[in-house]
Amino acid sequence: METSINEYFSRRRTVRRYSAKPVDAALVRNLLALAAHAPNTGNMQLYSAVVTSSPEMKRLLAPAHFNQPQVEGAAHVVTFCADYRRYSLWCEESGTDPGCDNFQSFMAAVIDTCLFAQQFNTLAEMDGLGCCYLGTTTYNAEEIGQLLSLPELVVPVTTITVGWPDGEAPESDRLSPDAIIMDEKYQDFSGEDIKAIYSYKESLAENHRFVEENGKKNLAQVYAEVRYPRTSAKIFSEKYLAYVRKQGFAI
């Protein structure tokens, strides 16, 4: 088992293209139920998963994810939400103050939600399903929340699209482990370190193509000026923060 598991973990890849073969909703539900055994804060399980399966709902959800084709292309789209609703209703039913309208509680729920989502991702991939996380979830959380009827104290954090893979997805490069694992103290980087760390990524043909297509001088410029520019980050930061506050977390 050992080898095949390590093999799986080192070769896993994100799958954005799915075959038309249906994915049994019961399978997704079983995998989510298994994933809920992931660690969580004080066993409060501060998350919910909303499963979008109907073509109509996927169609409505797609614009919130900037119409990335994997939303309508997937058999199911699972929106993972930080959720203090259930816990706070329990507290209120029990005559006590949940006291969760704050940044710490939000962070606890975000962490719980991510561990749950990642456990689901691993389980689904191990079953042969293809998955893709959608970072757009925090960009358009309010639109998603409205579509999914999310009540107070529930905030979308991330989304995973699920389906049977259509063909072989490309493997992604990773930075050298030395760049991310530190012993005892953070070892800060010199300019030379940074050059060495990113040189392999910069050398990839695919990334050369990105630089060229975007008319930039180097890969970092594609990231910082095209993919994740300051102006968009600022707009989406304000938008997400406003929604998190509206949902009841005073940050």
Add this chain to the structure above:
Amino acid sequence: METSINEYFSRRRTVRRYSAKPVDAALVRNLLALAAHAPNTGNMQLYSAVVTSSPEMKRLLAPAHFNQPQVEGAAHVVTFCADYRRYSLWCEESGTDPGCDNFQSFMAAVIDTCLFAQQFNTLAEMDGLGCCYLGTTTYNAEEIGQLLSLPELVVPVTTITVGWPDGEAPESDRLSPDAIIMDEKYQDFSGEDIKAIYSYKESLAENHRFVEENGKKNLAQVYAEVRYPRTSAKIFSEKYLAYVRKQGFAI
């Protein structure tokens, strides 16, 4: 493989007590390297792991985790940090503006960090190691950051203690999957639903004991008044937010 994997995922448990048997630092490093194949935002890998292995550093780190015994009891303590330092140095070296001093970037890094941490947790547990997440990481992030020499744009998000298990750790109950998985839209809860959802948890002998020991009327009161009271949440929220801002994320 299928059955044993599902079995593992449904029976996994948090391990707080460790044997004196050493855990090879190379094993932890290999598992972290494997875990770095977890999905992440735009393949930026916005995280770092700082591994505390020396008894002296564990002793210094313990107070930040309120001296929970698993810190000094573990072979290794891994602090998982949201990290835009590496990426922003790369951008600066490449003559571009990283534009990451905002809430969206912080959230992207937090999500990346949690997926990486959970992949490590799964890999370590599958290898027979015992793990325990420390939620105290966000309570005393500044103290942790100082001890680990974290530079700007690096913020501790969570911590996992690792060691060989000492004896059998107790399994934790989980809410019914029906309480956390929703089809198409969020199905809000009635008072009756809430009573049904939490009744099994409330019926457990261990939880009866908690209620009695704390002189409370019910389990929710133990959670909301003893374990996670509003007053502490408020203090730690302000503390974490101040540190996140100090590290360079304008929230």
